[in-house]
Amino acid sequence: MEDIIFYDRLQFAFTITFHYIFPQLTMGLSLLIVFFKWKFLRTSTEKYNNAAKFLMKIFAINFTMGVITGIPMEFQFGTNWAKFSELTGGIIGQTLAMEGLFSFFLESSFLALFIFGEKLMGQKLHFLTGFLVFLGSWASGYLILATNSWMQHPVGFEILENGKYVLSNFSALFSNPWLLPSFLHNQMASLVTSSFVVASIGAFYVLREKHLEYGKLLLKTGVIFGLIASLLVAFPTGDWNAKNVAKYQPAAFAAMEGIFETEHAGAEIVLVGQPNMREKKLDNKLAVPNILSFLTYQDWGKQIKGMDKFAEDELPDNIPALYYSYHIMVGLGTIFIGIMFLAAFLLWRKKLFTFKPVLWAIMLLAPFPYIANITGWYTAELGRQPYLVYGYLKTADGVSPTVSSGNTLFTLMGFIGIYLLLGLLFLLLVGKTIHEGPNNKSH
Amino acid sequence: MEIFWYIIIAVIMAVFFILDGYDFGAGIIHLFMAKKEEDKLVIAKSAGLFWDANEVWFVVAGGLLFMAFPTYYSIVFSGFYLPLMIILWLMIFRAIGLEFRNQFRYQMWKDIWDKAFGISSLLLALFFGVGLGNVVRGVNIGGVENGVSLYENSYFFLPLWNPEFSPLNNHPGIFDWFTIIIGVISVLTIAIHGANWIIYKTNSTINEKLKTTIVRLNIALLILTLFSLNFWRNLHNSFFDNFWDNWFLLLFPIIFFTGIIGTFFVKKFKKSGHGFMFSTMVILGGITSTLASLFPIIMPSRNNVNDDLTIYNMAAENYELTTALSWGIVGVILMTTYLIVRLRLTRGKIDDMEYGH
Ligand code: HDD
Numbered sequence: 001m002e003d004i005i006f007y008d009r010l011q012f013a014f015t016i017t018f019h020y021i022f023p024q025l026t027m028g029l030s031l032l033i034v035f036f037k038w039k040f041l042r043t044s045t046e047k048y049n050n051a052a053k054f055l056m057k058i059f060a061i062n063f064t065m066g067v068i069t070g071i072p073m074e075f076q077f078g079t080n081w082a083k084f085s086e087l088t089g090g091i092i093g094q095t096l097a098m099e100g101l102f103s104f105f106l107e108s109s110f111l112a113l114f115i116f117g118e119k120l121m122g123q124k125l126h127f128l129t130g131f132l133v134f135l136g137s138w139a140s141g142y143l144i145l146a147t148n149s150w151m152q153h154p155v156g157f158e159i160l161e162n163g164k165y166v167l168s169n170f171s172a173l174f175s176n177p178w179l180l181p182s183f184l185h186n187q188m189a190s191l192v193t194s195s196f197v198v199a200s201i202g203a204f205y206v207l208r209e210k211h212l213e214y215g216k217l218l219l220k221t222g223v224i225f226g227l228i229a230s231l232l233v234a235f236p237t238g239d240w241n242a243k244n245v246a247k248y249q250p251a252a253f254a255a256m257e258g259i260f261e262t263e264h265a266g267a268e269i270v271l272v273g274q275p276n277m278r279e280k281k282l283d284n285k286l287a288v289p290n291i292l293s294f295l296t297y298q299d300w301g302k303q304i305k306g307m308d309k310f311a312e313d314e315l316p317d318n319i320p321a322l323y324y325s326y327h328i329m330v331g332l333g334t335i336f337i338g339i340m341f342l343a344a345f346l347l348w349r350k351k352l353f354t355f356k357p358v359l360w361a362i363m364l365l366a367p368f369p370y371i372a373n374i375t376g377w378y379t380a381e382l383g384r385q386p387y388l389v390y391g392y393l394k395t396a397d398g399v400s401p402t403v404s405s406g407n408t409l410f411t412l413m414g415f416i417g418i419y420l421l422l423g424l425l426f427l428l429l430v431g432k433t434i435h436e437g438p439n440n441k442s443h
Numbered sequence: 444m445e446i447f448w449y450i451i452i453a454v455i456m457a458v459f460f461i462l463d464g465y466d467f468g469a470g471i472i473h474l475f476m477a478k479k480e481e482d483k484l485v486i487a488k489s490a491g492l493f494w495d496a497n498e499v500w501f502v503v504a505g506g507l508l509f510m511a512f513p514t515y516y517s518i519v520f521s522g523f524y525l526p527l528m529i530i531l532w533l534m535i536f537r538a539i540g541l542e543f544r545n546q547f548r549y550q551m552w553k554d555i556w557d558k559a560f561g562i563s564s565l566l567l568a569l570f571f572g573v574g575l576g577n578v579v580r581g582v583n584i585g586g587v588e589n590g591v592s593l594y595e596n597s598y599f600f601l602p603l604w605n606p607e608f609s610p611l612n613n614h615p616g617i618f619d620w621f622t623i624i625i626g627v628i629s630v631l632t633i634a635i636h637g638a639n640w641i642i643y644k645t646n647s648t649i650n651e652k653l654k655t656t657i658v659r660l661n662i663a664l665l666i667l668t669l670f671s672l673n674f675w676r677n678l679h680n681s682f683f684d685n686f687w688d689n690w691f692l693l694l695f696p697i698i699f700f701t702g703i704i705g706t707f708f709v710k711k712f713k714k715s716g717h718g719f720m721f722s723t724m725v726i727l728g729g730i731t732s733t734l735a736s737l738f739p740i741i742m743p744s745r746n747n748v749n750d751d752l753t754i755y756n757m758a759a760e761n762y763e764l765t766t767a768l769s770w771g772i773v774g775v776i777l778m779t780t781y782l783i784v785r786l787r788l789t790r791g792k793i794d795d796m797e798y799g800h
């Protein structure tokens with residue numbers, strides 16, 4: 001049994017991680033495209049329109065990858081997590097089906113119109129199709145997060161005698177206290193990713209002195225949006241999420257903050273340290289006293305439960321991974337704010353376009369928001385362990401009863417192979433698009 | 444309520460096969476018939492412009508199935524684990540084949556993605572047919588061995604095939620000669636559909652040749668269909684009961700056979716869209732007749748220990764089904780409206796539309 005869950009979890013983790021590379025760019029980028037298109041409508045300056053269309057080319061490739069890696073996600077609920085789907089399908093099926101029905105529909109329908117229909121429709125309608133693509137992708141995020149929030153903090157349901165979870169209150173799925181903070185944080189985080197990518201392309205053009213006009217435009221826009229989004233990701237949304245975890249998943253909170261032992265009064269915040277699971281302590285710890293209690297409860301002296309206060313089978317099963325994921329996310333978030341502040345300051349002093357070290361940094365930083373996003377999700381998903389539906393359904397009880405681990409291993413290897421190929425193709429095509437630049441009209 | 448959602452999902456599935464069926468079919472034709480680059484391009488274009496908008500119907504059917512029949516979704520998806528995963532991989536290859544072929548100009552690149560598109564379309568059509576064949580034939584629900592179920596509830600798991608390759612074996616596999624015949628029927632139907640689509644939508648140079656091909660494929664289709672219907676009677680002796688009890692259901696097989704007969708006259712049609720209309724009838728009639736024959740069963744049991752899976756014992760709770768109605772209807776209306784608008788906007792040949800970059 002143990003073995004079976006292991007491969008199922010690994011497969012889910014691998015495929016969702018790969019899937020999530022794409023939607024995070026889609027969601028943020030669609031906002032930036034709408035922004036450029038809007039600027040064009042306001043000013044009638046051709047370069048904004050070209051910038052929007054250029055980003056849409058990258059968007060389209062990215063979107064295709066999102067769709068083809070997303071369909072396997074939906075399947076896997078049935079194939080690998082049959083017990084979970086059987087027991088809770090009447091609930092999570094609602095939000096997942098809504099996602100397909102509304103969001104995917106909006107996006108894929110209007111994306112084709114946006115790409116092929118500019119001449120047919122006129123500028124106002126063209127803007128509208130872009131806006132609907134944006135709306136679709138954010139609705140996608142919202143409904144998926146509604147699903148995930150229900151798993152993190154289940155609401156509005158009853159358990160029948162046969163063990164089934166049935167919905168008793170539909171609107172509770174959307175007023176779930178977990179949902180809004182999680183959604184806003186996630187959307188801001190995806191805006192971080194796309195702003196950094198746009199700024200990075202801009203920095204690349206400026207450094208190579210190619211497509212200079214666009215390079216500057218992209219860089220400037222990326223930096224401004226990047227700064228705003230980086231700030232919002234940390235505060236208030238990140239902070240708000242942390243409070244939710246402390247309130248609803250205290251065991252996960254203790255593990256992600258690395259609190260092995262409950263302190264008498266205020267809890268310290270750990271900046272650096274490696275969890276040592278054998279001795280149940282942090283090695284090389286660097287910590288500031290009382291800060292964590294203050295951040296979480298605005299009370300310097302408030303006690304926070306450590307891992308010693310929870311039964312072994314209530315604690316997440318991979319504490320080091322959870323701890324590192326969380327600290328990598330927060331650490332990167334802090335670095336992002338720093339760099340974007342510096343870049344925005346230079347922009348304001350009109351020095352950014354000539355200040356090479358910062359340009360290089362911005363160009364090379366593009367992969368890191370992806371890491372922050374993925375480690376953020378690992379924090380959420382590892383922290384949810386050992387439950388699939390927090391507090392109710394254990395992960396081990398959600399797996400498909402008839403699929404053997406050999407079969408899962410086989411398909412996992414299949415996914416690894418195919419996704420490797422997809423990843424290479426994706427880089428090749430995006431690289432080519434960036435290389436051709438925004439001016440490229442012909443083939 | 445169950446019946447309502449069942450019909451909605453069946454209709455969405457059927458629309459998916461009609462819409463994406465022409466993409467698949469165009470892929471199959473592309474693989475075997477298209478030799479010149481101009482034809483290849485225009486065929487890929489006739490399939491590629493809207494494949495993702497067509498796939499929406501697939502994702503939605505899956506999502507609604509999950510919502511309305513969660514138990515069925517879980518049992519069937521885990522039971523058909525391997526073929527479903529293979530279908531997923533094929534869908535990935537087909538999508539990238541279509542999306543990426545025009546990204547680079549050199550021939551080798553195009554050839555690779557053309558083949559990916561064609562072969563995966565062919566295999567997908569086959570797999571979908573085999574899947575339908577499995578639903579018709581039924582499976583060993585509960586994994587019964589000497590009168591005892593191995594699995595709880597109504598779960599099952601199918602190997603890819605059993606050594607005898609026979610649909611009458613008590614431990615059927617995904618592939619046996621019956622399901623493969625249904626798979627071939629599906630390939631033929633979809634190939635005809637795709638060919639009709641190409642004739643309808645493009646000015647490719649092979650259009651005339653395609654008409655001859657269509658007639659030939661149609662003969663094979665008719666023979667195989669009659670043969671499989673005959674065998675079907677052996678599988679379920681109640682096979683015709685639903686039709687005798689409810690005469691109006693006979694409409695579905697009538698649509699199907701009208702489609703097949705109409706297709707024989709493909710060379711005589713004045714308008715290029717007529718052929719497409721008839722192959723649409725074949726797909727629509729075929730799917731609906733099959734479901735009507737089985738109703739309310741959605742997965743027959745091949746042993747007499749465990750019951751068939753029906754829409755009644757697989758459905759979600761009433762509150763869930765009713766709540767979903769409120770948003771479901773809005774969504775389905777939106778999708779249908781969009782589809783109609785899109786089909787009207789893109790009427791006529793597509794040779795002149797922009798495609799790729
Ligand atoms: C660019 C990406 C990014 C950055 C810089 C941050 N986050 Fe984050 N974080 C995410 C991307 C993310 C995410 C991937 O989007 C998550 C996963 C689930 C969710 O809704 O958002 C997330 C979840 C998440 C959670 C919930 C974990 C759980 O559900 O168990 C907390 C407590 C934080 N974040 C806190 C922070 C704080 C205090 C940050 C301060 C800088 C921060 N995050 C920066």
Ligand code: HEM
Binds near residue numbers: 145395
């Ligand atoms: C928002 C929608 C999401 C839903 C509904 C969801 C659902 C699930 C489910 C059903 C599992 C398998 C059961 C389990 O191991 O608990 C799982 C595991 C996992 N998910 Fe998510 N997930 C979502 C988003 C993400 C994202 C975006 C990521 C990362 C980028 C992610 C990372 C993981 C990881 C790493 C695991 C394995 C955890 C483990 O088994 O220890 N998830 N998730």
Ligand code: HEM
Binds near residue numbers: 016023062073145
């Ligand atoms: C944080 C988690 C997730 C977010 C924010 C998210 C968001 C998105 C977005 C914006 C798209 C559109 C395509 C693209 O932009 O690349 C997409 C595609 C898709 N995603 Fe995800 N996704 C997440 C996780 C999941 C999970 C866990 C599933 C499994 C059910 C899933 C299933 C799909 C499917 C089926 C598609 C293709 C069709 C569609 O767009 O609805 N996603 N996702």
